[in-house]
Amino acid sequence: MSNHTLPATRRKLTLVVLGLAALIITMLCAFALPSLHSGPHRVPIGVTGTEEATKALRQNADTDAWDIRVYPTTAALHNAVKDRDIAGGLAVTAHRVDVYTATAGGPSATGALTALGENVAAQQTTRATVHDLVPFTTNDPRGAGMTAALLPMIFGGIFPALILGNVFPGHRGLRTRITGALLFSLVVGAAIAAVLQFATHSVDGRYWLTALGLILGTAALSTTLLGLQALLGMPGFALGGALMMLLGNPLSGLATGPHWLPTGWATLGQLLPPGASGSLLRANAFFDGQGAALPALTLTVWAGIGIALAFLADQRGRRLAPTRPQPAAI
Template sequence: MSAPSVLPQPTPWRRVVVTSVLVAAIVSLVVIAFTWPSRASSAHDISIAIAGPSAASNQLKSALTKGNDTFDVQLADTRADAVRMLKERDVYGAVVLSSGSAPEVLTATAASPAVAQVMNGVAAKLQAQAQAQGSAASAAGDAAAAPTVAVTDVVPLSDDDPTGSGLVAAAFPLVMGGMLGGILLTFLVHGTGRRLVGLVAFVVIAGFAVAGILQGWLGILQGHYLENAAAFALALSAIAGTILGASTLIGRLGVSVGPVLFLLFANPLASAATPSSFLPAPWGVIGQWFPPGAGARLLRDISYFPDANSTLQWLILVGWTAFGLALMGIGALVHEQRRRAHHGEHVARPEHAPDPLTV
């Protein structure tokens, strides 16, 4: 006859209460992490340029910044300078003033559709002012029609991603892919050297595959395919490598680095959909120093802003990757020292050594 199955003992009530409170706290933290950035986000400190005659530029600057912090205005000499600043991502929009003609508003929808809408609002206000001036001139006997304020999208989004939602969504597989890679390698691969080889193979294959899907199939990413693949591979290695490093150093508990640090903290601060300045200071800036923020900006730059200086984003991803590899190395050394110490004790005191008191 088979032995009767032993039923598990009921969980103590104290543990039930503690577990319930802990789960509720985790759920609350997740809700805060994913809703607070959108709730606290507001249009402020938007970098724009004003190009034109000095007197008119300063007058418009005062009008745009008086009593609010919506814009951070820089002055440009010519329209060409303003266009260059847009393409290098120094500003998100521009207003071009010229004597004898209507102002022109420059936007870069690929940088931020939200800011492009704000700049369209500026164009509407300038148009209203021009019409008011035209009405006043008409009442004074001047029949000249009010000039039309032109809006030019200097860096538009691709026809395959006209709203930019695909580019925003591309940041999610970057985070989740890095986390899944790090967690699975931690549980399925043992040995620091083998994990390192697995990490390299994973990020290279995944980088080419994900970039191929998002660019070659869906048409979301633009620019050079190899650059996009390299950016994805490096972003994945920054996240997965850090998880592997923490797990090598402190054990399987290190996998919690992924959900806590990268998903709950860094991902909501990545500003993949809006400028980092929209978040309350200093969180927007802090978010750009983590792989989700740096990776999302790098993919946008490669796709639409080849003239922008993306050196900092590459260095941030390289730095996180190096940090993860350093943790792996330190963890391997610590475990090797413990193994040698344990082996030394075993050799010094053999299991069947005679008791010196009986000799």
């Protein structure tokens, strides 16, 4: 090794070591910090009942945990839960406390809301009755199948960038890679929806609505990674994969609901494709599309970013491609 190449090698080694260390630290923070501070964080819930009861509940409840909104009737409270305006609610009377939950919208928030209702009932020396307005399916009462769908969606974004990049390399294969990724997303999204609906019976909404959300989520992941890979090479692919897997996966809130994470972490998680894909799946599979607009828009923006990056890489490749010599005139 010459004296000229030794400093360059040392610089490259230093950058690799520092990059890997930063990656591990980011992974630790993404997995550990939200878990250490998990719990209800400004979960929107409703309350209805007498003015005295609702006022007492709003004054005594933990304002860091709950965002309490008053509704005039129990029917209005029901509609707000089903429309995903709130995560659940309490109907308080002198003789009983009715707890209305939506377990499919966030199992952890449901458990905390049930405990809150039981505490209110104990203070009034009465009993609490729980009504799950939007439960998981009877075949999958804990939503295990829906939670398990997140990793296949993430890998559904990683695999096309990795495999298509090797099969159709270089600038000339870029458009083929994008086309292949979109076709792959179509097939995989429809297949995951079919497994969840017809094999594990984890969801029971309209199949094509669920499938379209999964197709969009997979497309957003795959096009983003393909665009980063096309523009920045393997460092871009590694950056995108780490972002989706190490940040997007633990911050998605799919297993618990986003309100169970600290506010900043929850917001970041919902802005990343895994979190937006999980929210879109939840909205389409259990709430008939209520609350689907924002995650669908988020995923569309990510897909647009990925395609824009690929377009920039395509333009750069055209500029760098050697021009073919024109045939001599006869």
